[in-house]
């Protein structure tokens with residue numbers, strides 16, 4: 001059997017680590033073509049020693065010198081944003097596992113698409129900022145996107161064998177995050193530590209804050225819109241605090257399909273790597289009898305303004321989602337550094353949306369420029 005070569009963008013992150021765990025479990029099926037990190041050289045070194053990749057990418061010269069000193073000459077070393085693009089352009093891989101965080105994931109993911117590869121997509125920001133371009137490129141180059149995001153994997157699993165025209169709506173579930181039970185007033189005083197305590201998932205800091213503001217669900221409805229080619233009216237959000245049902249699809253006859261499991265990202269990652277097959281594994285063992293209850297609530301758009309803003313920009317299209325995403329990335333970074341309050345995050349995003357011009361049908365250059373403009377605007 002031919003092993004599948006996996007290129008992991010962001011191997012030292014939360015999704016990267018879970019992906020390596022899946023690969024570790026199936027050494028006869030998968031091997032690692034490339035590992036990439038920004039600054040976590042210690043962990044990257046451990047990963048290189050264990051998985052012997054042919055390509056390694058680090059963020060800057062200093063990191064490159066450090067890694068060469070630790071493990072000399074066993075792989076091709078690429079550096080920086082250009083290095084990520086070059087490595088995805090020349091690497092010999094079957095699947096690109098796209099798990100950088102934020103806008104940084106866009107260009108290297110595009111390189112994989114241009115080469116007609118399978119993209120196992122965790123980096124939702126890619127579809128949020130450039131959904132139309134990505135969809136066209138996938139069609140043109142015969143590339144397929146397999147969702148890693150648990151909600152989108154759930155939906156994907158529910159619609160295998162179904163007709164798109166028979167889907168009535170997608171129901172994306174959300175845990176509600178750590179502040180589900182707090183009042184709008186209480187949100188203004190929450191701390192970074194409280195916001196980083198997600199009730200059900202252990203993830204990178206950016207997506208954890210996005211979950212607390214519910215911007216994560218906002219980004220996910222836009223991701224779903226492009227992945228499944230469905231209009232805004234056909235995408236709903238439902239709060240489900242237990243995170244057992246990862247999402248649902250309602251069909252035109254009223255039937256609803258759902259995908260359930262204990263929360264463990266290795267499951268959707270594995271499915272994205274093995275699809276259309278399923279491999280036997282024991283990452284999650286969901287004992288339904290032991291779960292006391294599954295509950296559901298409608299989201300509070302007034303309290304979680306970020307979710308409302310995301311629905312608005314999905315409707316507006318053009319560069320509006322790019323403005324929302326860039327403003328959010330900078331605002332979250334500022335919140336993590338203690339420079340702004342939790343409730344300033346949606347306010348800054350709204351300001352950016354009101355002040356920066358929306359361009360319809362943007363090309364990639366326009367999107368890159370819009371991202372830069374928005375970052376400058378928020379930093380000012």
Ligand code: NDP
Nearest residue numbers: 010011012013014015037038039040100104122123203204
């Ligand atoms: P992490 O912050 O844990 O990991 C990000 C990875 O990307 C790390 O390897 C990091 O390197 C690297 N990286 C970060 N910024 C840059 C940059 N500018 N240039 C090059 N490399 C960079 O993030 P997550 O794994 O949590 O999330 C990754 C993506 O997956 C996000 O888009 C997120 O929304 C999505 N996602 C994550 C889920 C999860 O469970 N974590 C679930 C669903 C989706 P270093 O470690 O050296 O800093």
Ligand code: MG
Nearest residue numbers: 149150151220
């Ligand atoms: Mg998700």
